[in-house]
Every structure is written in structure tokens, then in C-alpha cells.
Amino acid sequence: MKFKNEVIGKHYADFLVENEIVVEFKTVPYIKDSDKNQLLSYLKSMQKRLGLIVNFRSDKVGIKRIVLPDKYLLESD
Numbered sequence: 145m146k147f148k149n150e151v152i153g154k155h156y157a158d159f160l161v162e163n164e165i166v167v168e169f170k171t172v173p174y175i176k177d178s179d180k181n182q183l184l185s186y187l188k189s190m191q192k193r194l195g196l197i198v199n200f201r202s203d204k205v206g207i208k209r210i211v212l213p214d215k216y217l218l219e220s221d
């Protein structure tokens with residue numbers, strides 16, 4: 145993870161699909177805001193637009209789709 149172009153820590157996403165979709169796997173009773181914020185952080189630092197949180201602990205597999213707002217994506221030349 146970078147702040148003002150300086151590496152300040154390391155975070156690892158669980159899975160990256162087709163170099164586009166960041167997937168986080170959870171086994172929690174429910175998906176919390178902190179889980180969503182974690183995925184948003186990954187999306188920002190990896191400059192990816194789409195992420196999924198997949199929760200295996202609920203009665204059925206729960207999937208939450210997170211989209212990074214355009215204002216956080218860097219323009220490519």
C-alpha cells in the first residue's frame with residue numbers, strides 16, 4: 145500500500161480474477177462495514193474497479209459487490 149508514492153504497508157487480496165476483479169473470502173456471521181472498507185482499500189491501491197466479498201459462513205453463500213468510484217482511479221496515459 146502506498147501513501148504519497150511511498151510504500152507504507154503490505155496487503156494481500158485473496159484472489160484476483162482476470163487481472164480485473166478483486167475477490168475477498170470471509171467466514172463471518174455477516175459482512176461488516178470494515179470488510180467493505182478493506183476491499184475498497186485493496187481496489188484503490190491496486191487501481192481496480194470491481195471487487196467481490198464472498199461470505200461462506202451464512203446459511204447460503206453471500207456475495208457483496210463493491211465498485212470503486214471513478215474519482216479514485218488514476219488516469220492512464
